[in-house]
Amino acid sequence: xxxxxxxxxxxxxxxxxxxxxxxxxxxxxxxxxxxxxxxxxxxxxxxxxxxxxxxxxxxxxxxxxxxxxxxxxxxxxxxxx
Amino acid sequence: xxxxxxxxxxxxxxxxxxxxxxxxxxxxxxxxxxxxxxxxxxxxxxxxxxxxxxxxxxxxxxxxxxxxxxxxxxxxxxxxxxxxxxxxxxxxxxxxxxxxxxxxxxxxxxxxxxxxxxxxxxxxxxxxxxxxxxxxxxxxxxxxxxxxxxxxxxxxxxxxxxxxxxxxxxxxxxxxxxxxxxxxxxxxxxxxxxxxxxxxxxxxxxxxxxxxxxxxxxxxxxxxxxxxxxxxxxxxxxxxxxxxxxxxxxxxxxxxxxxxxxxxxxxxxxxxxxxxxxxxxxxxxxxxxxxxxxxxxxxxxxxxxxxxxxxxxxxxxxxxxxxxxxxxxxxxxxxxxxxxxxxxxxxxxxxxxxxxxxxxxxxxxxxxxxxxxxxxxxxxxxxxxxxxxxxxxxxxxxxxxxxxxxxxxxxxxxxxxxxxxxxxxxxxxxxxxxxxxxxxxxxxxxxxxxxxxxxxxxxxxxxxxxxxxxxxxxxxxxxxxxxxxxxxxxxxxxxxxxxxxxxxxxxxxxxxxxxxxxxxxxxxxxxxxxxxxxxxxxxxxxxxxxxxxxxxxxxxxxxxxxxxxxxxxxxxxxxxxxxxxxxxxxxxxxxxxxxxxxxxxxxxxxxxxxxxxxxxxxxxxxxxxxxxxxxxxxxxxxxxxxxxxxxxxxxxxxxxxxxxxxxxxxxxxxxxxxxxxxxxx
Numbered sequence: 001x002x003x004x005x006x007x008x009x010x011x012x013x014x015x016x017x018x019x020x021x022x023x024x025x026x027x028x029x030x031x032x033x034x035x036x037x038x039x040x041x042x043x044x045x046x047x048x049x050x051x052x053x054x055x056x057x058x059x060x061x062x063x064x065x066x067x068x069x070x071x072x073x074x075x076x077x078x079x080x081x
Numbered sequence: 082x083x084x085x086x087x088x089x090x091x092x093x094x095x096x097x098x099x100x101x102x103x104x105x106x107x108x109x110x111x112x113x114x115x116x117x118x119x120x121x122x123x124x125x126x127x128x129x130x131x132x133x134x135x136x137x138x139x140x141x142x143x144x145x146x147x148x149x150x151x152x153x154x155x156x157x158x159x160x161x162x163x164x165x166x167x168x169x170x171x172x173x174x175x176x177x178x179x180x181x182x183x184x185x186x187x188x189x190x191x192x193x194x195x196x197x198x199x200x201x202x203x204x205x206x207x208x209x210x211x212x213x214x215x216x217x218x219x220x221x222x223x224x225x226x227x228x229x230x231x232x233x234x235x236x237x238x239x240x241x242x243x244x245x246x247x248x249x250x251x252x253x254x255x256x257x258x259x260x261x262x263x264x265x266x267x268x269x270x271x272x273x274x275x276x277x278x279x280x281x282x283x284x285x286x287x288x289x290x291x292x293x294x295x296x297x298x299x300x301x302x303x304x305x306x307x308x309x310x311x312x313x314x315x316x317x318x319x320x321x322x323x324x325x326x327x328x329x330x331x332x333x334x335x336x337x338x339x340x341x342x343x344x345x346x347x348x349x350x351x352x353x354x355x356x357x358x359x360x361x362x363x364x365x366x367x368x369x370x371x372x373x374x375x376x377x378x379x380x381x382x383x384x385x386x387x388x389x390x391x392x393x394x395x396x397x398x399x400x401x402x403x404x405x406x407x408x409x410x411x412x413x414x415x416x417x418x419x420x421x422x423x424x425x426x427x428x429x430x431x432x433x434x435x436x437x438x439x440x441x442x443x444x445x446x447x448x449x450x451x452x453x454x455x456x457x458x459x460x461x462x463x464x465x466x467x468x469x470x471x472x473x474x475x476x477x478x479x480x481x482x483x484x485x486x487x488x489x490x491x492x493x494x495x496x497x498x499x500x501x502x503x504x505x506x507x508x509x510x511x512x513x514x515x516x517x518x519x520x521x522x523x524x525x526x527x528x529x530x531x532x533x534x535x536x537x538x539x540x541x542x543x544x545x546x547x548x549x550x551x552x553x554x555x556x557x558x559x560x561x562x563x564x565x566x567x568x569x570x571x572x573x574x575x576x577x578x579x580x581x582x583x584x585x586x587x588x589x590x591x592x593x594x595x596x597x598x599x600x601x602x603x604x605x606x607x608x609x610x611x612x613x614x615x616x617x618x619x620x621x622x623x624x625x626x627x628x629x630x631x632x633x634x635x636x637x638x639x640x641x642x643x644x645x646x647x648x649x650x651x652x653x654x655x656x657x658x659x660x661x662x663x664x665x666x667x668x669x670x671x672x673x674x675x676x677x678x679x680x681x682x683x684x685x686x687x688x689x690x691x692x693x694x695x696x697x698x699x700x701x702x703x704x705x706x707x708x709x710x711x712x713x714x715x716x717x718x719x720x721x722x723x724x725x726x727x728x729x730x731x732x733x734x735x736x737x738x739x740x741x742x743x744x745x746x747x748x749x750x751x752x753x754x755x756x757x758x759x760x761x762x
Contacts, residue, residue: 024346028314028342028345029169030588031343031345031346032165032167032169032313032345032349033164033167033169033590034590035165035345035346035349035350036164036165036167036202036203036349037164037199037590037592038198038199038202038353040346040349040350040353041346041350042350042353042354043353048379048383049383049385051385052385053486054385054483054485054486055482055485055486055495055589055591057379057383057482057593060199061196061198061199061353062195062196062197062198062199062227063116063196063199063592063594063595064375064379064592064593064594064595065590065591065592065593066478066482066485066495066589066590066591066592066593067589067590068485068489068586068587068588068589068590070586070588070589071588071589071590
């Protein structure tokens with residue numbers, strides 16, 4: 001799958017910044033799981049914590065989610081305007 | 082009642098309550114995502130009438146209960162908390178199967194008003210199913226504190242279903258919820274649910290799917306739901322449809338589905354768009370409101386460094402509270418209650434002229450066994466209560482988050498840390514507590530590794546025996562033995578992770594709930610459920626094994642020295658010799674299977690000395706090298722019978738349980754032999 005230049009993964013978003021979900025990678029099970037948690041294309045996420053090691057924390061649709069780095073790398077986002 | 086393929090409702094027979102004369106029975110299912118306060122609502126509705134069992138054939142807990150209101154008797158089933166209704170987890174399948182096959186009269190959907198958009202997602206799925214839905218808009222207080230203003234009338238009008246604002250933890254809105262359930266069941270309350278929208282691109286396909294399958298879908302499955310699930314790529318529904326239609330039809334259906342493999346995203350996106358519209362109309366969102374409580378607390382609680390400090394303090398406090406409150410009660414129970422019970426029984430039996438074996442069976446076997454079970458109670462009760470409190474306010478998810486970095490190295494999950502920590506008190510609640518880990522692989526590995534955590538009973542053995550063998554260096558040796566266990570835990574975990582799971586990373590997706598005030602009724606009921614399940618499951622086994630071991634230590638000669646147990650020790654002695662142990666130490670190890678602290682008592686009997694004299698007798702009879710091997714083996718030996726029983730319950734298989742026993746037995750002997758031969762002095 002080609003990725004436009006402006007897309008990056010959720011890991012690359014710094015703590016305190018917001019972004020818009022554009023694409024999800026990974027199997028159907030993963031996609032269905034994170035989609036049910038609100039990570040669907042068009043949704044706005046705010047990265048709350050992004051430490052050097054270990055899971056990141058995001059805020060999405062008013063709730064807080066911890067995502068492993070592997071999972072976060074499958075979420076492609078674009079800077080929110 | 083629906084007659085089509087009814088689910089077997091319970092393994093354990095449910096206490097059925099007959100309706101009183103003129104009373105109407107309603108079947109109600111409670112649905113909701115995790116962290117929306119669903120169990121609080123359930124507890125408010127059912128109180129102590131709850132029945133906890135497992136869903137048929139599953140290790141997923143099933144809670145049901147009843148509620149009397151006005152002229153109605155409601156049977157309430159608490160469905161597993163799930164974010165959606167896909168086929169991807171057992172919990173989700175159980176929830177949707179129940180609604181589809183059992184068709185409850187009303188489904189109560191609980192949502193969290195403070196995370197409304199997210200929690201309405203499940204409602205969007207529930208509305209596709211046949212039972213009518215009432216929306217319980219819970220945690221209104223948290224939403225208000227966060228600055229949300231929700232217009233319930235508009236939400237109700239837009240959804241077309243009854244909406245009841247609630248603060249279940251303060252018992253607000255519970256009565257209104259029951260009124261709405263009855264109103265809906267009786268057809269008094271209007272019910273015109275709006276369906277979530279499907280993207281234009283998928284409407285024609287969905288229409289064709291419906292046409293193709295019309296008349297072919299057996300009861301009780303709703304055609305629309307099957308069509309949507311098929312388009313979502315739902316594995317279970319796909320298999321079902323394959324079985325219902327002929328080959329040609331399936332060919333047509335799969336041709337239609339081809340090229341729409343990512344429809345799940347569109348469908349989920351469509352649901353969220355629909356929700357967004359509802360929320361925009363009904364909710365006034367905070368405009369850069371005050372920094373929320375959750376945000377402020379998490380600045381510290383999830384910080385990479387301070388988060389660890391907070392966690393260490395919190396867990397230290399749990400430990401301290403548990404032992405400060407629990408231990409005195411424990412020793413009081415052991416020394417006063419159990420001991421006087423034993424004395425009383427003993428004197429009565431001799432007064433009645435009962436034979437010695439009956440006296441032994443009663444006092445050492447039965448009362449001793451009950452004593453072991455009872456002595457667990459205070460520690461467990463305090464631990465469960467503090468644990469439940471931290472869980473209820475939302476802190477435990479943060480502890481799991483900060484520990485994930487360290488736990489995933491061993492193939493465990495951040496959440497594994499919590500039950501493992503419990504293990505320092507007692508391995509039994511640790512094994513039972515592993516249920517909080519959803520990923521089966523991590524849960525099984527956590528259960529498997531739990532016995533490496535030295536429990537308080539093994540610590541007691543260390544405290545008694547290390548001074549005997551090592552004098553001044555006792556505490557150094559004790560610490561060394563504890564660290565040895567933890568190091569082996571880490572190494573075995575790491576090895577299992579790379580051998581069995583090829584080091585594959587475990588997905589980590591976990592919600593960090595908003596902090597909120599605890600509800601003590603919910604915590605209290607949770608403590609009670611955990612304790613009573615321990616009593617039922619572990620208690621009976623401990624008692625049985627205690628009686629068996631007593632019998633083995635009594636017959637045929639009437640004393641442990643010439644008993645079957647001693648003979649078994651003699652048979653196993655050659656193996657023990659490899660680690661320097663004589664038959665008496667082997668027997669002591671064997672009896673520690675009933676309870677770890679038994680090791681000391683058994684040594685006392687076999688070396689013909691009371692506990693006070695035992696120290697000097699053992700010190701002379703046993704060289705430090707042998708003593709060290711014995712302690713290493715005791716620390717790694719088969720988990721006690723209570724733990725094994727809990728493992729059997731949670732693993733759901735005797736085969737796995739025996740595998741665990743075999744593993745620890747082999748490891749314990751291997752370590753003992755190794756230590757004996759490389760020990761420097």
